Amino acid sequence: MSFKTNNKVVQWVEDRLPLISMGHHTLYEYPMPKNLNYLWNFGSLAGFALVTMIVTGIILAMQYTPHVDMAFNSVERIMRDVNNGWLIRYIHMNMASFFFIAVYIHIMRGLYYGSYKAPRELLWQLGVVIFLLMMATAFMGYVLPWGQMSFWGATVITNLFSAIPVVGESIVTWLWGGFSVDNPTLNRFFALHYLLPFIIVAVVVLHIVALHTVTSNNPLGIDMKGPQDSLTFQPYYTIKDLFGLGVFLILFAGFLFWAPNYMGHPDNYIPANPLSTPAHIVPEWYFLPFYAILRAVPDKLGGVLAMFGAIAVLFVLPWLDRSKIRSCKFRPVARVFFWIFLLNGLFLGYLGGKPAEGWYVVASQIATAYYFFHFLILLPVILPMIERPRELPSSIHEAVLKS
């Protein structure tokens, strides 16, 4: 059912620029496994969040002033005097969190069902690149309102680079554009915060091209073998994605309209003051697990390496997990350790929100060690020795009929 038309104008365009058939191919006839569960909704939800962030962000940029003396008040002007400015700004604030919620679930889905394994290694790595770019964008965006957490968060995070031997201090000065976080820093963060989302869009396009080359994984982790295993994207997954979007937006609207500051931090409603440090400098919730890893290592450089290593390890995951079986459905041991890994990650998030003192420090160290143990020892060394995977069904179609 490839693209055909009787319309002469469409055919004329089509002969010169095959845009319509490309759209038809990717959004209409593209074959998806017929057994996808709702965890496969989160990719499109993340895409929706990205578009929302860009649209609201461009509108905010029309009203925002990136200057240390005016940034804070320009945000308050948006909240008070710009028509529906409060709505645009709260959407931007809360959708940032919901973007991360969608992406974290999307990543966890990939981990559970082995979506990173051959032939999807590049697809997975492009995803990790998107995740990194998102973190950089979110961090710089949080600096823009120039509240206390903006300023001190920026100070703490940029200072991490001073841990690099020999050139660290110079790099930090270069990042700041001066000798402390100041107006040049705010200006460049604004410029980069505007730029990076479009780079994310570019990588998302690559992510989708790669996806459409290798097609979606599915809960069984076995390949589609023919039309009996698949459904066309339209109408099946368009409608399922729209239903998922509705549920996602209901939850989002709950926060947006009734608890818009719940996921933020009160200190960021205090204008930035370089002379007064907040009692506890805490990043946004979506950074907390990595913040916990950073602080778990007593050495500054070691902490920075551990934090970046926590993401770098995802990059090489396709080669660390040596099992040929993709889905944890057929991996009785890996499945148990997946849930332990997830709980450990949530625990790290909890610890990242606590001050680095008392038992929190020791717990962070243990949880950090476990994080790396999972990827570096458990998956490549221990699981291949002890796990006997269950037998895979011969086809998706057969498995669906049986259930």
Added chain:
Amino acid sequence: MKKILSGLFAAALGFATVPANAAGDAVPLPDYEWSFDGVFGTYDKASLQRGFQVYKEVCSGCHSLDLIAFRNLADLGYNVDEIKAIASEYTVEDGPNDEGEMFERNAIASDYFPSPFPNEKAAAASNGGKAPPDLSLMAKARVGGPSFVRALLTGYEDAPEGFETGDLSYNKYFPGHLIAMAPPLSEDSVEYGDGTAATVDQMAADVSHFMMWAAEPKLEARKNTGVKVMIFLIIFTLVMYAAKRKVFAKVH
């Protein structure tokens, strides 16, 4: 399928509760009820006006309210003439005029509330070295929000034995308990026009209410819009769910 879905939402919400506020050894705040709480919450205009009176007659001696203009008082139920009258009680600096001189004039509706001190250094110098913070966003800038402000204003008590306060005051709810602000409210600090008894509790409740409005003036529009959006989203989602069921009914 439903299990996975509900599990996900639980996980999402669990994530959301992670940013534990690092308030340290804060005393739990009393569980106040506010008219602006809840799905349909709105501000109580009478309380806002009383709260504004408390700000004007007590707080504004030391605390600025930089983000609020006189025109914003329309939200409190004042009409244009009343706002003009309130503004005209204040003088603001304007200029330069045609001779190049700065001059003082009565404030008009579009002016912002003038600060009690010319700059932060002056504010600090007049207040024992610590400048009183601006109150525009106070109700959003502290853990607990308006309830924290209200608890703080009623939380002054004698320091426990052996607790050195020096020039500072002891407050049950202030982090660390030592606060530079002396107890600002006492019985009948103001005389309410509507006959409400001006107890410390009442004034604290009113001025916290007022500060919540100052911090979040669009709260009513937000909740109002939210109800409409939510109704739309629920209908949209139900229709999509029905359509999804129908489309997938033929799949085996």
